[in-house]
Amino acid sequence: MTFCVALGGNPNAGKTTLFNALTGSRQHVGNYPGVTVDRKEGRYVRNGHEMHIVDLPGTYSLTAYSVEEVVARDFLVNERPQVTINIVDSSNLERNLYLTIQFLELGIPTCVALNMIDVARSRGVEIDDKKLSHLLGVPVVPIIARNGFGTKDLMDAVDKVGQLPAKAPLRVSYGRDLETAIQEMQKLIEQRQFLTDLYPSRWLAIKYLESDTQILDKGREADTELADRLEDITHAVGAHIEETLETYPEAMIADHRYGFISSLLKQGVVKERHDKNRLFLSDRIDKVLVNRFAGPIIMLLVLMVLYQFVFTYSEVPVGWCERAFEWLADLVSTTMPDGLLKSLIVSGVIDGVGGVLGFVPLILFMFFGIAILEDSGYLARVAFMLDRIFQMFGLHGSSVMAYIVSGGIAGGCAVPGVMATRTLRSPKERIATLLTAPFMNCGAKLPVFALLIAAFFPSQQARMMFILTLISWGGALLAAKFLRMTVLRGASTPFVMELPPYRLPTLRGLLIHTWERTWQYVKKAGTVILGISVLLWAAMTFPQLPDETVQSYDAKKQSILAAADPAVINSIDNADSGDKREPLSAPAAQLKADLVAVDAQQARDALRYSLAGRIGTGIESLTHLAGFDWRTNIALLGGFAAKEVIVSTLGTAYSLGAVDAEATGSLSDRLTGEPGWSALKAWSMIIFVMFYAPCFVTIVCISRESSWRWGLFSMLFNTFLAFFLALIIYQTGLAIGY
Template sequence: MKNIAIAGNPNCGKTSLFNNITGANYHVANYPGVTVEKKEASVKHNGSVFNIVDLPGTYSLSPYSLEEVVARDYVVNEKPEVVVDVLDASNLERNLYMFVQFMELEVPVVLALNMVDVAKKRNIHIDVDLLAKKLGAPVVETVARENKGTGLLLDRIDDFINSGKPKPDFKISYGQDIDSTLDKMTPIVEKNDFLTDKYPARWVALKYLENDEQVHAQGALNMEVHKKLLDITDELNNHLRSTLKVTAENLIADYRYGFINSILKGVVVAEESNMDRLFLSDKIDKVLTNRLFGPLLMIAFLYGIYEVTFWASEFPVGWLETAFGWLSGIVDAGLNDGLLKSLIISGIIDGVGGVLGFAPLILFMFFAIAILEDSGYMARTAYMLDRVFRFFGLQGNSVVAYIVSGGIAGGCAVPGVMAARTIKGEKERLITILTAPFMPCGAKLPIYALIIAAFFQEHRSTIMLGITLISWLLALIVARILGAFVLKEHSSAFVMELPPYRMPTLKGLIIHAWERCWMYIRKAGTVILAISILLWVLMTFPGLNAEEEQAFESQIAAVEQNYTKDVLLEAGSDAEEVSEPASELRDKLATIDAEMAAMNIKESVAGKIGIALESVTKYAGFDWKTNIALVGGIAAKEVVVSALGTAYSLGEVDIEDSVPLAESLISKSGWTMANALSLLTFILLYSPCFVTVVAIAKETGSWKWASFTVVGYTLVAFLASIAVYQIIA
């Protein structure tokens, strides 16, 4: 099996090319010891078997971020037969920088010249054969979005491997000062076998001049050689600062770009009329990223997304509610009263069904988010908000983590927390990790949708937009507080590429939306199912004791003795139309049954916990059933909906008379607007779910910060809920 690594800058089409090669037959995991995602797949081509690995998107192989460390370590340690370096044909100068680093590392490279269609639209003409000759590496034109050139690329990779072509002698001149220093350092590295088991000798010397922290850490194991190379580096830097006002690291980057420019002369020709014209993306950006109109349009887009999402999902959500109600009716009719029937209806159907009922809403929301991501607008959001975020001690890269976490309702805090690893500054990275869970993630969305359906049906899009904006504001306020009083370090710079606008493909949108929605459904069918069953057990046992059951039996007997035998038989029949005495008897018995069911929940383990907390939570407007749901929500936020569904279902007497949970919040719990707003406030602020807490611990390397998000945020949420409830009530 031949190992093939696919590398490239962000937004160059690398992942699209990987998807074209592998189809959907790839698996995702994390690189050992880190949280960077690893996509890998095996494919057969012309009798050869390729193990394809999609490396993280990076601009260079300098270890400034975790992705760059992972990409370089994979290439160095795994030594793939070929690295496919994917280039954006419309921006070759920047993209070739990493190619130069690959060649200096003596890595076999095949170039995929991607997005040639974009280059042609910009009147940029590339002599592919001349480019391949100058670079000394095969070059294949591709258009990954349209799956063009994929087969030819695999052919060229196969030929390149089978040709047994020796590694090219690639060397760039960095000017007299640096070249003479490299000539002085390289023999020292070779003579002492200093890191040469992993890296070329000249490359090691170059990394010392570039102040590469990872190589320094590895070299420090041989302190004698390490100190000698550092002394030479310091001597050169002192000389360069006094003569050219630069460091070796800066000068090396300048010479690399100079080499790239010399390569591109005669290879890339842009029509003169093209040089001064604004491309379509630039023209759109003049409006969408305008200081005044940009943020207003962004809010308008958000509102439009919520309006369309609620409108499009209204009927599917209703159909699912009807379907789960129908399923409950079948189980009710087919099983005798008892624990099994209660478990299936209250624990599973009403618990998990309450969460799955919002799957269409989640699907349409993810579809909208995929449009923003694939079109290139998401990057503009980070660019526009960078100035705002800096005021709160963050930077534009934090916007990406917020959005992934659910900044546009529907994300997930776990990948959002992981996305913070791309932030260079330790201060901004930590603050982003700690505040990203405030976003309205996909797990919180069913709770918000439930409350909106119950109290704000006529203004659902406006309320959802308000929840989103308040979530951002709360996260930024907490970030400001953390930055001012807890974490005091200097801020880092923010650099981001704005990719050109692209028309998303329907296939890509459907795949992205369905993948995320399926994760939600799978979670409901596994984690939420298990927790729902556990909550059912806690809300069912130990139940009423013999004395309490006897008291209710006596009440029933006392009522029944006032009616004739015929009326008793009629009331117990399945007939819908009965006489007035039989109807009256049914109502009286239903009242006793409801009281018995309510008492049964109160006497359960969960009921006692909820009631114990009620002495404090009543000031925030939370009854004991809500307390059960909120405690369960610490495990997973969707459990809040499933727990409420189970709690109100266990008190249900007649399945046929049951109503959707949103209506139950008003008709059976007696909730008011004050209760609803208090709960919204609490959900906005309180502890992240358990999986997110674990992710925070892993990313920060400390359970201290993870515990802070559980205890600290829950306390703040409770105090804020009390304030909201007391003011409104």
């Protein structure tokens, strides 16, 4: 027997920790259909049968305020899991039970997991789980998801609930005014069987009073006449309540739910034995970490330590990866005959995708460090401390998390960052946030920065990454201020945030989170980046040089050979074919250098003659002002699709332009040896990559979250800003002789 179990709960309640504890490695991550919201699924085997576990997005309610709440509710309604485990933070019981009440009002078979029961007890809070279970009518099991305490009892309770018939939905009284309207609407809903195949009739009436946008839209599609009648009732009772009580139905419903919860807890469920003036451990830590003066300094130190850790410990494995791909390229070069297939494999696949995969160790260490900050609860404090700054730039405090998710601490992704702006109620603050969140240093930009830093700033990698993080935040905030002063003028809205308690992350949880994110990066490199690399290789290979041009280069080589001493030619052939390569004499070395120069010039001309080369050359008259030559232009154009492609395209471009395999080395070595490259050009390119148009997927996401007009604006505005900054940096550097 296999049945579905959903995990639901507030953010920071320990839901994902429980999911990891139950499923371990038997899990996979995808997206819910139509939205970029993580869908985590796994298997849990117990007593000979299997449970399919689905980790729902963290939500505070089941009202359609955000995409996470809609996704969670739609899954519960449409998929109808046999049991939903509601993970509750025992140390914040009253607030967490608000979601529990909504599960029960929807008639969902529920088990309540009182998580972090140890934290509650350390605060002097004792919870009578049996009493609470009796009052709610569902099993209530104390657990500690972090170490597995109580999970066996919880899953036993889930097993039992899954075999019981469904219970009637919970009924909470909402006062005379609202109850009169609810009963009137409920009667109309039942008479017309209005959406009752999906939702309980009373619950639908409550959603109308809460002005739930999704239910209102579904109602108009199902029965326009009845939907209008229900909305008229809602407007009438809303006007009455506003006139008599100076409030509105949604607030009254929330008040009555909290009143219902309070009455439950006062019936001997909670006993507090602590001094209310006592500071708990999290509070004592926060006295230092979120101090108005010390907090920001500590935050910057934490960031610097993170980058120092990442670049110090990833240096050796990154070197292993680079040497592995160099060895593979040499192996293919020596075993395959010359031709297009060899060029495709070496330049298109190995040098292209290998350039991206070579940074997997660095990405892995970065994700591990971020997981520590996230699981410990420190990232929430970062958002809290930055709120005051964000208000100065016309943004909302909740914008901080969108920035962090997008790569505020290098390694995020702009797509979920843009999606995170859905929590912002002010449309103008939301647009300003989703337009500037892509300025953060996402995981796709990280290989580009790592490549250029390793090539031109090898002795200060951590410091450079720290500086680039500050630049990305500063640029994003200044751009947001500009937008809020021009096209998005309007007042800022206040920010309220709940700080989760500090927790000691578990090694298992850290490893799972690190592996999930790293595997997504590897999959992208092996699929999307591979496909784009092959297409760009084709664009950099075709059309090929005309036969007469190729013949002219062959004639040049023949002329060089004809003028050379035959003994010198034989010495080169013997050196290349022998097992042990002897050093060449001065005449032989010069002859070989002359031949290589002709081959290299032919390779560069072939690349310039290709479709990609023509495009890159066509815009070089403008881009050279920022230090970008035609080969750099090809890579940057590929970055419009995905930023990782910049590295793979540079690898392909400089591989196609190089002939002597011994002289090529890693891509960073090639760039260092190229005449057109310098630390100044590296700075110009870093700034351009940081700020120019988001990747194609992010553009689509911005368009879906706002409109195609804003998606197009993001692409054009960001690229213009990036080029302007790169131009200023490069020209200023030239002027001062940098």
